[in-house]
Amino acid sequence: MTKSLKEIAAYLGGTVVGDGDVTVAGLGTLDDAGEHDLTFLANPKYASKVATTRAAAVILPAGAETHGRNAILCANPYLAFAKLLTLFAVKRLPPCGIMPGAFVAEGVTIGADVSIYPGASVASGVVLGDRVTLHPGVVLYPGVVVGDDVTLHANVSVREGCRIGNRVIIQNGAVIGSDGFGYAPDGPQWYKIPQIGIVVVEDDVEIGANSTVDRAALEVTRIGKGTKIDNLVQVAHNCVIGENGMICSQVGISGSTRVGNNVTLGGQVGVAGHIKIGDKVMIGAKSGVPGNIESNQILSGIPVIPHREWLKASGVYAKLPEMRKTMIALEKRVAELEGLLAEAGVNRG
Incomplete structure (x- = not known):
């Protein structure tokens, strides 16, 4: 694909500085871009590289020094570059239908333009929307409902009755709807509490590889619209995760916890059960959250304290x-x- 800077600027809603007729055929970093590539500057500390990059043009924030280079000025160069990666590099394959070697039970409802690869298994009562892709090894238990434009990568399992919204991506090996960790003491032993709820994954969610979202003991474990979950994350039963959250790798969220909207949990954060985290909270990596947190805070540490206080304290440790x-x-x-x-x-x- 080749596009001129004028075409790209129109697509991004940006402004061209320099020769708008210059064409680019690919994308690259400031260090590695070639003479036919477009690159971007998102972090001001790398601004000096704009003068030395070999790229044909650079996406810059408004008001940035162009160093005489062809440029497209945008409010958010990082977002702009992400959109261009989608435009240049993401290719949707034509639908291939139900391929030989896939198992689809009777009573499955299948939308238009689906792709079900060999080794996938779809149980009775499943509903698949339009343009759903099930890669090899995907297992959908009875009664699962999957919305439109959903991609389930290899070896994803979605347990009975769970519901997946529209435009959801679930990466390899993730498990949606496994039994919650619930046991009642019975003398020296443990009696398993049946987990009869479901998981609901709302629209535009992405769940990373080998992450797990447990089904509710009763009612619903819910992942809110637009939330992004990294690899190796555990969401326990009956949790409710709000919209547009960012949950990084190896986070563990204990049962019946409610996480608000626009919450960011750094890598390896541990969250206790039966607590509430408000909206727009950020928790630093490796932190421990033992109790409720009000909205609009940045916290770190074990247990968490205001991030600035934690920075001061951590400076004393050495x-x-x-x-x-x-x-x-x-x-x-x-x-x-x-x-x-x-x-x-x-x-x-």
Whole structure:
């Protein structure tokens, strides 16, 4: 695909600086782009590379120095470049229907232009929307409902009765609707509590590879519209995750927790069960969340505290050994002074 800067600027809603008739055929980084590529600057600390990149043109934020280069000025160069990656690189394959080697039970409702690859298994009562793609090894249990424009990559499992919205992407090996971790004590043993709820994944959600979302014991575990979940994330039963969240790799969210809208959880954050996290909260990586959190906060640490306080505290950690030595020396010196005072008969009171 080849496009002129004028065409790209119109597509992005940006403004051309320089020769709008220059054409580009690909995309690249500031360091690696070639003379027929388009690149972008999102972080100001790399601004000097605009002068040295070999790219035909650069996507820049409004007001940035162009260094005499052809450029497209946009409010958000990173977003603009992401849209161009979709335009240049993402190719939707033509639908292939139900391929030999796929198993589709009787009583399945199938929309238009689906692709079901060999090794996929679709149980009775499943409903598939239009333009659904099921890659090899996908397993849909009875009664699953899948919306339009959904892609389930290899070895995804969706358990009985769960519902997947429109434009959802689920990466390899993820499990939706496995049993929640629920057991009642029975003397020295544990009695399994049947998990009879479902999982609802709303529109425009993406779930990463080998992540798990447990079905509710009763009612629904819900992943809100537009939320993005990274690889190796655990969402326990009866959780409700709000809209447009960002949940990074290895996060664990315990059961019956409610997470608000536009919440970001950094990698390896651990969240206790039966708590509520408000809207627009950001939690730093490796933090522990033991209780409720009000909206509009940035927190880090174990347990979490305001992020700025955590930064100050973390700056002290490396100094603790030396501070300990100083404290011991001071204690020794105080003891010596007290001994001298006692020998001199000085009354310290």
